[in-house]
Amino acid sequence: MEETTTNHDPQYQDAIKAVEKTLADLRRCPDEEKKQLQEDIAQLNSMHEKITQGRVEIVIFGEISTGKSALVNALIGRDVAEVDVQGGWTKQVWGTAWEGAGHRLKSLESSEIVIIDTPGINEVGGADRAQLADVTARRADLILFVTDSDLNDTEYAALVELAAVQKPIICVFNKQDLYQHEERNQLTAMLEQRLDGLIPANHFVMTTADPREIEYIIEQPNGETKTQWRKPAPDVAELKTLILETLEQEGLGLIALNAAMYAADKSDRISAIRVEMRNRQADQVIWTMAATKAVVVAANPLPFLDIVGGLAVDAIMIATLSKVYGLSFSMSQARGLAKSISAAGGLYALGELANVGASFFKLVTGTLGTALTLIPQAAAVGFGSYIIGQSAKKYFEQGGSWGTGSAKSVVKDILAKTDKDSVVNHLKDEIRTRLDWNRHGSKKDS
Ligand SMILES: Nc1nc2c(ncn2[C@@H]2O[C@H](COP(=O)(O)OP(=O)(O)OP(=O)(O)O)[C@@H](O)[C@H]2O)c(=O)[nH]1
Ligand SMILES: [Mg+2]
Incomplete structure (x- = not known):
């Protein structure tokens, strides 16, 4: 496997080795086991690519219509994701490179940040949702959890599931333009209380990803005024700063830790599957032969x-x-x-x-x-x-x-x-x- 980096950070190198070792173990599996582990092999290969390139993955979770796709657009600075008034617009998990972030992991020139948009957590049913969240979150280096008001039960449950994955999470309170001062303070206080113990207090930010048009009064050269509906610029500055700060602090360590955890998870799964398959096959052979011998003796x-x-x-x-x-x-x-x-x-x-x-x-x-x-x-x-x-x-x-x-x-x-x-x-x-x-x-x- 070619190395696309010259970074010698030991933790990072160890993480690459852990992923490579797990992949090598997988390659040595007999064909039948490989078939069962196909998906794991593909996931590990992409994890290998991710870590050697120093790719940071930020995954956005949240309920339908909270503005996840709008947030991707606002962060990236152009319309890459489809935003829709009707809920349930985004149907699959997909990612896009955040080139404008201007962030490179220390001494890893090829590094890039990818923002991954997901369907609303209430869009997919219970078990599937947990599965999707689990699969996506395990790859993620940083999770953005988007809400547009106080958390309902589904949101709270999803957030608890995500917190269990042990990744840094930022809670984003979007659609600030819809709230008046008083209401915003109340909601913020409620949210802070809910998040207490789940995520650190400084990992809570407010954004306006896709503000509603507002009526501007424009004074014309002749002194007359006219009104015009315009969309104010999105406000995601605080979020962007927090993301970049988090990456700056944890950067390479974050993706290294992540990859190592991922590899460990996978190798546990590989050995469990391997043990189970071999065990089953072996028992079958033993029973068949023991019975054959018994029948031969009897007959x-x-x-x-x-x-x-x-x-x-x-x-x-x-x-x-x-x-x-x-x-x-x-x-x-x-x-x-x-x-x-x-x-x-x-x-x-x-x-x-x-x-x-x-x-x-x-x-x-x-x-x-x-x-x-x-x-x-x-x-x-x-x-x-x-x-x-x-x-x-x-x-x-x-x-x-x-x-x-x-x-x-x-x-x-x-x-x-x-x-x-x-x-x-x-x-x-x-x-x-x-x-x-x-x-x-x-x-x-x-
Ligand atoms: N007022 C206001 N509306 C917003 C804001 N962000 C998003 N919206 C609107 O909310 C609606 C849903 O936005 P999306 O970005 O499609 O939401 P989503 O979370 O991606 O939705 P799904 O993909 O359907 O789960 C759209 O009509 C957006 O214009 C915001 O900051 N303020
Ligand atoms: Mg969407």
Whole structure:
């Protein structure tokens, strides 16, 4: 990835590294995981671009028609956003560069400020709103929360949600031209009270982004007067100063902190998804193989029950599990691991139990007879495989090692944690289902 900056601020460099490391982790994910994490990859890539360019993102939130788009125009100094008398005008989140701000982050020539306009918070419903606010706010370096009177419940709830994201927030009380002195003082006092504890007192400013036309009386050269309706200039000076001051103070540190937080969030999410996906896949492999082994034992004559045959199923299971965890064990490695787990847990005993049962049965009947009577033994063999599978899973979860314990302690731990009856019952059901199905085929009267 190319560096577009030569800034050596350590905090800033660390933040870039954090984002790059998270991206590198993502690139190493197997394809299936990558598919699930597509959006995160795209978001992180744009975060990488943002931080290397030193792009500061200011996001504007607020209810419908409070003047968010008008504020973008007033700050930028020309009409870039559509302003409308009817509420609900702005439909999507979009950003525009604030070139006239004249602000550059210290020693970061390529830096720019982008102002991002969003739809009214009451425009999108509850869960979606929270989602939108969350996604947008997480990227934001600075949040402008716009209101045009006292906060209603929706606004207050949204502001609380935003404050939880831990970004600097400026509360903008817009449409000042609509208020008389007295009313303005009352509203201001109410707002200040509401904001207390949510945002610092000096992060509250008043603006007039798009004043109503007023009637001017114009004196003409001939002494006559005429009236004309004109729009006064917007007044966002105090807000602009506050934004630039905030950026000046926090500048690079702000975007660095932000990017680092973002990367940390993402890597938590990546590991959570990865753990969950692998876990699910691994369990599926273990159940399938344990049931297969149990069914094989229950349904087939004695030769299938020998240790070598049983071990083969476990080895296939372990080789498959190794792939789930991004390691690829050969069959002989897999067999080796299966053996050592069995030995560590004394699990051959479980297999032999089945052998005894089967031999006994063969002795009595001379044939396999009804497979159904072998179910308990077969389920016991399946249980052995289940434990081997879970132990191998633990081994692979730890990157192919027993961690601080030994094979023995891991198997022992797993045996202690496993609800044996429920696993065995599950396997019994599985055998019955599969054998029943068989019975309708070839083994009708066995
Ligand atoms: N009087 C007055 N009207 C304003 C001011 N700012 C905005 N308005 C008016 O308020 C209305 C809504 O303005 P917008 O900028 O579209 O508001 P918005 O918050 O972007 O609205 P949505 O995108 O629909 O959520 C328009 O009619 C603006 O002219 C202001 O400072 N004073
Ligand atoms: Mg708008």
